[in-house]
Amino acid sequence: MSRTLHHVIIGGSAAGVAAAFSMRASGFEGRITIVDAGTDEPYERPPLSKTFEDLGTPRPIVPSESYVDHGIDLVLGVRATVLDEQRHRVRLDNGEDLFADAVLLATGVSPRRLGIAGEDLGNxxxxxxxxxxxxxxxxxxxxxxxxxxxxxxxxxxxxxxxxxxxxxxxxxxxxxxxxxxxxxxxxxxxxxxxxxxxxxxxxxxxxxxxxxxxxxxxxxxxxxxxxxxxxxxxxxxxGVAPNDRLAREAGVHTDAGIVTDDHGRTSNRWIWAAGDVANYVSPYTGRRQRIEHWDVAQRHGTAVGANMAGLQVINTETPYFWSDQYGKRLQMYGRAEAGDRLVMRSTPSGDGFLAFWLRGDRLVASAGIDQPKELRATKPLIENRVPVRAAQLADPAVSLRRLGRTRV
Missing domain, CATH: 3.50.50.60 (FAD/NAD(P)-binding domain)
Known part of the structure; x- marks a missing residue:
């Protein structure tokens, strides 16, 4: 009789939850357990700093019934303390051990402490x-x-x-x-x-x-x-510090986060990592880094979950983030680097803006305030590496959507 496989996810983060549901969508039929030290069901973090209102019940990442419907066990209010690779066990602070055929670390990051006098004062x-x-x-x-x-x-x-x-x-x-x-x-x-x-x-x-x-x-x-x-x-x-203690103590290679390959595997094949804590080579910058944004974490978790289910997937989505300030929304696709050329485009209202970063004749990043449709049209330009000219990007009469339909 074949034994049912068990995957344990440590961290009810955007990446951890996305990975769990991705495993199911990718055909994994074994047990899935999410372990999180918090007592609330996994919730969305970005709204916390937007208004500081309506904080009674945090907005869940997925409805509560979705975990049951997809056969995903939530273990809340319990912290994982040790990863025992020899016995394939995850030790919890309530004294229990969970057997795991694979472990995913989606532990995210914590605010960096300054290490100065008075840091523990009230307020x-x-x-x-x-x-x-x-x-x-x-x-x-x-x-x-x-x-x-x-x-x-x-x-x-x-x-x-x-x-x-x-x-x-x-x-x-x-x-x-x-x-x-x-x-x-x-x-x-x-x-x-x-x-x-x-x-x-x-x-x-x-x-x-x-x-x-x-x-x-x-x-x-x-x-x-x-x-x-x-x-x-x-x-x-x-700034923040990656929550990589479990990985370090298990002997996993860490370097400003948990180092993984393109598929989310660490130096220990029993342990995987996804989201803000993972340090991997970005397809858009070509360098190893951690990208600490909610959308990126979800997409990375989805890719790693599929890989843990036996597929071969790499997250190739353009990095995206947003920030709400004074009732306006700043959004950005891609990643700019020193030396990239900044091109600005005026908007009809004059209140917002569109900004583009060119590397040679390729658009590598775009940003805007209150210009969601126009900015969304730049995503294909970045992903498809469509050649563009600075004059086209600067001219409000040139349709970004039409440029995005061009293929190399």
């Missing part, structure tokens, strides 16, 4: 899960000076919400400009000016936090240049 917050979002919502209701350490998307989304609620907001960014690493100097300057300084956000660049002072709650932030900032609340959003 010094991070933002990763629903509990963090609720704490931040309470602090927004309380008012007072908000200092945000880090001008990434989470920090700027929080800044936008806080300003709309009337709080005094200061963003401290170590780089010369917020979002410069993602958008480049030109577009980052537009975002900073149009969407933040014009709304009254104070942005201090090229500076870092050295100490949080007060007690028992934070009262002041000391910067490296001696500047002191009054603070009733501090949100630390200066």
């Amino acid at each position: 010094v917050l991070g933002l990763r899960d629903i509990h963090d979002a609720r704490a931040m919502s309470d602090r927004l209701d309380a008012g007072g000076h908000l200092v945000i350490i880090g001008g990434g998307f989470i920090g700027l989304e929080a800044a936008a919400v806080a300003r709309r609620r009337g709080l005094d907001v200061t963003v401290v960014e170590a780089m010369p400009m917020p979002l410069i690493g993602v958008l480049g100097t030109g577009l980052a300057a537009i975002i900073m000016q149009r969407m933040h300084t014009s709304e009254g956000v104070r942005i201090l660049t090229g500076r870092t936090a050295m100490e949080f002072r007060g007690g028992p709650e934070v009262e002041e932030v000391l910067l490296d240049d001696g500047t002191r900032l009054e603070a009733a609340t501090v949100l630390v959003g200066c």
Whole structure:
């Protein structure tokens, strides 16, 4: 009698849930178990920093009944502590062991700690899960000076919400400009000016936090240049660290995340990885990296789940992300690099914009504010490597959709 195979997924993340359902869709008939330390059914993380409202019940990734309908077991409120490759066991913190024919690590990332004095004071917050979002919502209701350490998307989304609620907001960014690493100097300057300084956000660049002072709650932030900032609340959003401890302790190769091949396998063939924690070669940049965006995590999880079911799949979708700030939506396809040519296109309303990055005669990335249809039309241009000219991209009279129908 043949034994039923059992795949264990650690992490109820976007990648973990997508992988589970992909296994089923790809013909895997064995047992599937998702283990997650949280007590809530897996939920969508992106809405947490958009408005800080309606946080009573987080929005589920899939309806509850879908797990039952597809024969997927959820083990919630339990943390995986050890991966025992010799015995093919996953040890849990409730004392149980799960036998697994294969393990998928979809453990995501956690906010990076600064390692400075005062980091554990009251009202010094991070933002990763629903509990963090609720704490931040309470602090927004309380008012007072908000200092945000880090001008990434989470920090700027929080800044936008806080300003709309009337709080005094200061963003401290170590780089010369917020979002410069993602958008480049030109577009980052537009975002900073149009969407933040014009709304009254104070942005201090090229500076870092050295100490949080007060007690028992934070009262002041000391910067490296001696500047002191009054603070009733501090949100630390200066990057993330991959949750790769289980992999490291199991002897899996890690390097700024869990290193995998194109299909999601790690250096230990019993262990796979997907989503934000996985470090793999991106088809669009040609370099090994982690891409920390919800849509990318779902698509990567779907591909890895199919591979664990016995198929040979590589995620070739163009990387995509979005950010909501001040009632406007910034969206981006692809990835730009230093040296790519930035081309701007005006929009009829004048409120939004479209931006394109060219590498030679190939479009490698596009971004826009409140231009969803036009931006969506650039996806085929990127994926099909359609030759385009800068003048075509800059001209509002040229149809991006028509350009996308061109084939090389």
